[in-house]
Every structure is written in C-alpha cells, then in structure tokens.
Amino acid sequence: MGDILISEKSGMAAASQGLSMSSSSHDNGRENFRERLLDIDYNLGDLEVEQLKFLCQDLVSRKNLEKCSSASDIFEHLLAGKLLSEEDPFLLAELLYIIKQNSLLKYLHYTKEQVENLLPTKRKVSLFRNLLYEMSENIDSDILKSMIFLQKESMPKMQMTSLSFLGHLEKQAQIGEDDVKVLEDLCAKVAPSLGRKIEKYKKEKAFQVVTCPVDKETESLPQGKEEVFSCSDVQQFLGALPVNSLFCNSGISKFRQGFSGVLPSLKKSPVYKMDRKCRGQCVIINNHSFTVTSLSERRGTQKDAECLTHVFKWLGFNVNIYNDVTKENLEEVLIKFQSHPDHADGDCFVFCVLTHGKFGAVYSSDGVLIPIREIMSHFTALQCPGLADKPKLFFIQACQGEEIQLSVSIEADAINPEPTHPPLQNSVPNEADFLLGLATVPGYVSFRHTTEGSWYIQSLYNHLKDLVPRHEDILSILTAVNDDVSRRGGTRKQMPQPAFTLRKILIFPVPQEEL
Known part of the structure; x- marks a missing residue:
C-alpha cells in the first residue's frame, strides 16, 4: 500500500500548507469566540460553575471536572473534546438554558426560543x-x-x-x-x-x-478508479443478512445505487445494565506466526493487540491476551472462559480474534480452520449461564474472502478462498445478546498495515476512545467505524460488517480516567 501512504503524506502536506495560508484569516474569529466565552465566564458565579460541572459529567471525565475552578476551565475541556466550537456552540447554549442563564445566550447568537426549538434534535445533555x-x-x-x-x-x-x-x-x-x-x-x-x-x-x-451518526454523502471515486464492491455484490450480501443485522452504507458511492434506507431510526430501547461489580472479561487471540508455510506472518498485529488491550482496560475490562494460539490452545481458552467464575459479577464479555481467515472461519496458528460460529457457541445462555441476558461482543480481524495483489506495506489476512459461501447468519448463534463485528463483508479481504496495524481494529480503537465519552451506543460506534474504514484506500476498498442479535442498547459507562 506504499502508493496510498505516499498519497496520504502528500495530502497532509498540502492540507498543512493550506492551513498555514488561511489560518491568519481565522485567528481573529477564534479569538473573538474565546473572548465571548470569557464574557460568559465573567457572568457566572461559583454556584453556576458547580451546576455546569454537574451537567457535564457525561461529557467530561470527573477527574478533569474536579480540577475546574471556573466556567472557562470547563469550556476548555469542551473545546478540547470537540463538543464546543465557534461553528457549533449549541452545547453551551443548552447548558446556559438549563441553568436559566438565558441572558447570556446572546454571546452565542442564540435566543431562548431558538434553543427550545433545537433541543429535540440537538440535545447533548441526557434526559437523566x-x-x-x-x-x-x-x-x-x-x-x-x-x-x-x-x-x-x-x-x-x-x-x-x-x-x-x-x-x-x-x-x-x-x-x-x-x-x-x-x-x-x-x-x-x-x-x-x-x-x-x-x-x-x-x-x-x-x-x-436514538439515531445513528449522520451519514454524509461522499464524492465518487475519480474517473478510471475501480471499486472492489459492485451493486450486485451488495444486494446479494444484504439478502444473506439476518433481519436485525446492521450494515452501514456510507463511504462507497456505488453502494447507494442499489438500495436505500438500510439503517432505519431505532426507537429508544431498554439499555443493558452496566453497574455490576466488574465490567467483564476481554479475551484477545493474537496470531502473528503460523506453523504452516501457506500462512504468512501477520506483521503489524501486535499494534492491534496493544490498542485493543489499552481501550478495553480503559473501559474497565480484565484483558487476557493469548499469542499464536493453536487449535488445542484455543479449545482450552474457550472452555476456561465458558465457565469463568467472574461472569456472574460482570456486565459484558468481549472476544477478539486477530488472525488469517476466510468466510465464516478463522485460522489457528497451526493452520486449522475454525468456524466463527463454533467459537461463539461456547457462550450461549445454555453453555455459559453466567453470561445469560448479557451482551457478548466478538470482533474478528481476518479476511472473509479471496486474496488480492497488494503493495508492500499492506498484507491480506486471507488464504485459499472458496468460490461459494454459506449465509452470514450461520456465523451467529440463534439466540439473543450477541454481536459479531467482522473486519470486512463476505467474499473480500481485510487490510493490515505492517507497522500501524489493521484498518478495522485501529478504527475501532479510535472510535471507542472518541465516542464512548459522548455516550454513543455500540451500534452507532460501529456505524462510524464502517464509514471510516470504507473511505480508506484508493482502488482497494474494505467494508466492515456488524451482525447482531442484541435486544437492548449497549452504552459503555464513561471511564473516569482519560485514555
């Protein structure tokens, strides 16, 4: 993927030059906005600061809020978290409206009536x-x-x-x-x-x-560029999805020509309980080296394993990493966690697999192909009562189809594809509370940078880190991951695929510590 890396660097350089040329014209605007924020700060007393700190507990970590002694301190955290900006100051307008400081809305160019009208669609402070x-x-x-x-x-x-x-x-x-x-x-x-x-x-x-993130239209690829997915591919794939599976149709322009409305708005559902003694167990299977010559080393996978470790520890999970796992080792790991005593006190369970694969299955380090469904079946309510009625999340970084020719810095996690594939729903157990996140749609490869890790896992890491503090649910986060990954690459494209039988909304509590 060397050509893509060069093009990204060139693009970043051009963007940097453009920013330098135009930054001076925006400096005054940013300064004026900060001056207006300072004016608001001057008009708020200690009581109002405490009120703002309370209202921002879902948006800024408690540790940071405890250090805030003024309203401007709070504003600084909101600015840093991109929750407040000159282009979109509505969150602050909402906060001022809630604490009945409507006279200060003028500094944000809002009126009380405008805030009231916008609240149903732009609300950031939770109903609770x-x-x-x-x-x-x-x-x-x-x-x-x-x-x-x-x-x-x-x-x-x-x-x-x-x-x-x-x-x-x-x-x-x-x-x-x-x-x-x-x-x-x-x-x-x-x-x-x-x-x-x-x-x-x-x-x-x-x-x-509850709605998913806004799906912005993307430009078509330059003339002469090809896309890996055709409309017929997508139509065939959608026909194989379970009724309640999720497929985000953003990022690849031709996807829109064959269908629309894949993601309807979801009515507010019950939320999975997230207040037990521990968040739960997270297992990471990280296969770098293989004992069979047909499977190459997966350079860059260590970066993925490190990022998953960091983000799930941050979310409160007990993380367990297993490297270069044979079929026998995997069986032992599955049996161990199927009967793990901590499930009773945990909220959730996460199982990540980083390896080579083909549709519906992943490879052990000794070259044995293991169906994803077989892995997941160990954690059904019957086999694992401690996880009954609790969300069970599986993230698979592995190819799901045929290998393609790639440039030097990108490798494919695929081997010996079959010409036909079983339906996707055959990979997910026929019971509630499962989520399967695949790095790519059926029939296609997934990409992994040899030093920076895979597109999918790195995007998952970044979006969990950025969106959990904003109280986004897991399906909205995975939709954002789909959009991000689908935009990467040139003629080589990748589209992640979540499928699920979740019955409730899954929202991770905001960690008190910053990642």
Missing part, C-alpha cells in the same frame, strides 16, 4: 442529567434534610447541597438512567409532588429516538 438537575432545584432545605436522614447510612459526613446529594446517590449506583426507584421512594415519602417529574422523565425516555 436534566431530571437530576431539575429535581435539585425543587428540593428545598427541609426536603433535603429529610432525604439525607432516610439515607443516613450511605451518606458521607459532610455538608451537602441538593445537587451533591443526588450526585452522591448516582456515584453510589443507587440511582441510574434506567433505575430511579430509590429516588421515587424518597419522593413518595417526603416530596410527593416531585414524583411527577420522575414520571415525566420515564415517559420521555420511553419515547426518545
């Missing part, structure tokens, strides 16, 4: 966070005193405000987005009128619409 804030405003000193008395055993010995009291209940996992029973019970005993706010929240949450 809004609920807690609204309730804090209605909990007076007498109500607060009664609530603290009822919760005395779990309360720290310190002066508390209504906001810090609710924040403490959340931190102790007594309340959460899908569990407000403790709050309901407290209100029923000392403030029945506040129960109406909780009822309103539950109704709004039930009807809230």
Whole structure:
C-alpha cells in the first residue's frame, strides 16, 4: 500500500500548507469566540460553575471536572473534546438554558426560543442529567434534610447541597438512567409532588429516538478508479443478512445505487445494565506466526493487540491476551472462559480474534480452520449461564474472502478462498445478546498495515476512545467505524460488517480516567 501512504503524506502536506495560508484569516474569529466565552465566564458565579460541572459529567471525565475552578476551565475541556466550537456552540447554549442563564445566550447568537426549538434534535445533555438537575432545584432545605436522614447510612459526613446529594446517590449506583426507584421512594415519602417529574422523565425516555451518526454523502471515486464492491455484490450480501443485522452504507458511492434506507431510526430501547461489580472479561487471540508455510506472518498485529488491550482496560475490562494460539490452545481458552467464575459479577464479555481467515472461519496458528460460529457457541445462555441476558461482543480481524495483489506495506489476512459461501447468519448463534463485528463483508479481504496495524481494529480503537465519552451506543460506534474504514484506500476498498442479535442498547459507562 506504499502508493496510498505516499498519497496520504502528500495530502497532509498540502492540507498543512493550506492551513498555514488561511489560518491568519481565522485567528481573529477564534479569538473573538474565546473572548465571548470569557464574557460568559465573567457572568457566572461559583454556584453556576458547580451546576455546569454537574451537567457535564457525561461529557467530561470527573477527574478533569474536579480540577475546574471556573466556567472557562470547563469550556476548555469542551473545546478540547470537540463538543464546543465557534461553528457549533449549541452545547453551551443548552447548558446556559438549563441553568436559566438565558441572558447570556446572546454571546452565542442564540435566543431562548431558538434553543427550545433545537433541543429535540440537538440535545447533548441526557434526559437523566436534566431530571437530576431539575429535581435539585425543587428540593428545598427541609426536603433535603429529610432525604439525607432516610439515607443516613450511605451518606458521607459532610455538608451537602441538593445537587451533591443526588450526585452522591448516582456515584453510589443507587440511582441510574434506567433505575430511579430509590429516588421515587424518597419522593413518595417526603416530596410527593416531585414524583411527577420522575414520571415525566420515564415517559420521555420511553419515547426518545436514538439515531445513528449522520451519514454524509461522499464524492465518487475519480474517473478510471475501480471499486472492489459492485451493486450486485451488495444486494446479494444484504439478502444473506439476518433481519436485525446492521450494515452501514456510507463511504462507497456505488453502494447507494442499489438500495436505500438500510439503517432505519431505532426507537429508544431498554439499555443493558452496566453497574455490576466488574465490567467483564476481554479475551484477545493474537496470531502473528503460523506453523504452516501457506500462512504468512501477520506483521503489524501486535499494534492491534496493544490498542485493543489499552481501550478495553480503559473501559474497565480484565484483558487476557493469548499469542499464536493453536487449535488445542484455543479449545482450552474457550472452555476456561465458558465457565469463568467472574461472569456472574460482570456486565459484558468481549472476544477478539486477530488472525488469517476466510468466510465464516478463522485460522489457528497451526493452520486449522475454525468456524466463527463454533467459537461463539461456547457462550450461549445454555453453555455459559453466567453470561445469560448479557451482551457478548466478538470482533474478528481476518479476511472473509479471496486474496488480492497488494503493495508492500499492506498484507491480506486471507488464504485459499472458496468460490461459494454459506449465509452470514450461520456465523451467529440463534439466540439473543450477541454481536459479531467482522473486519470486512463476505467474499473480500481485510487490510493490515505492517507497522500501524489493521484498518478495522485501529478504527475501532479510535472510535471507542472518541465516542464512548459522548455516550454513543455500540451500534452507532460501529456505524462510524464502517464509514471510516470504507473511505480508506484508493482502488482497494474494505467494508466492515456488524451482525447482531442484541435486544437492548449497549452504552459503555464513561471511564473516569482519560485514555
């Protein structure tokens, strides 16, 4: 893929030169925007800063928020996380609207009415966070005193405000987005009128619409360039998908000519529980070297293994890496984790395979082809009761089709393809709570850089790192991965493929530490 690397470097150089030439014309705009943010900061007191810190807990890590002593400190984190910009200052407008600082909206060129009209489609602060804030405003000193008395055993010995009291209940996992029973019970005993706010929240949450990231149109490839996938390929592939499988149709222009509406909006569904003692186990099978001559070394796979280790540890998983795994070794690993005692206390399970493969199967280090379905079948509710009703995620970095001629820095994870393939759904167990993320669609190779790792795993790593803090669900994250990977390469294209039987929305809690 040497030609692509050169072209990327050339493109970056050109973009850098363009930025240098145009940056001066934008400096004043950026400076003015920061001046306006400083004006907002000057008009906010200590109370408003605490309110903003509370409302931003789902957007900025608690560790960073604890260090913030002013509104401008919070703004700096929002700017760094690309949640706030001169081009899109709506999040700050929303925050000011929530804390009833509507007179400051003028600095962002918004009015109160405009914010109200945009909230249904641009809301960034969660309904749950809004609920807690609204309730804090209605909990007076007498109500607060009664609530603290009822919760005395779990309360720290310190002066508390209504906001810090609710924040403490959340931190102790007594309340959460899908569990407000403790709050309901407290209100029923000392403030029945506040129960109406909780009822309103539950109704709004039930009807809230969750949509995938906006799918931006991409330009057609330059004339003379070929695409690996044809419309007939895609149509045939879609026909093999399970009803509830996901296929993102962004990034490759010809995909759109044969179908539309592959990703309908999803109604708000229940969310998988993520508040047990541990997040769960993550297994990484990393095959670099093979004992059969027909399978080449997978240079660059160590980079993938390192990135997966970092991101899943960051998400709270106990990560277990196994290198160059034979068929016998794999059987031992599968049996070990099928009966792992920690599943009972875990929220989730992740299994990653980095190896060579062909459609529906992956190679062990001793050259044995093992069906993906066989791997996944060890973790059904019948075989692994500890994971019943819990999400089980499988990510496979391996080719799913025929090898193609590639340039020196890109290799293919494929070997001896078969001319025909079984239906895709045969790879996923016929029961709930599974997700299978394949690096590529059936019949095609996946690409791996010999030093920087594979396109798919690197994109998965980056999007988990960037989108989990924004409370994106796993399917939205994988849609973004599809879009990113599909845009890579020149005439050589790759399209990842998730398929799933998830029954609920899967959202990883935002880690307290930065990655």
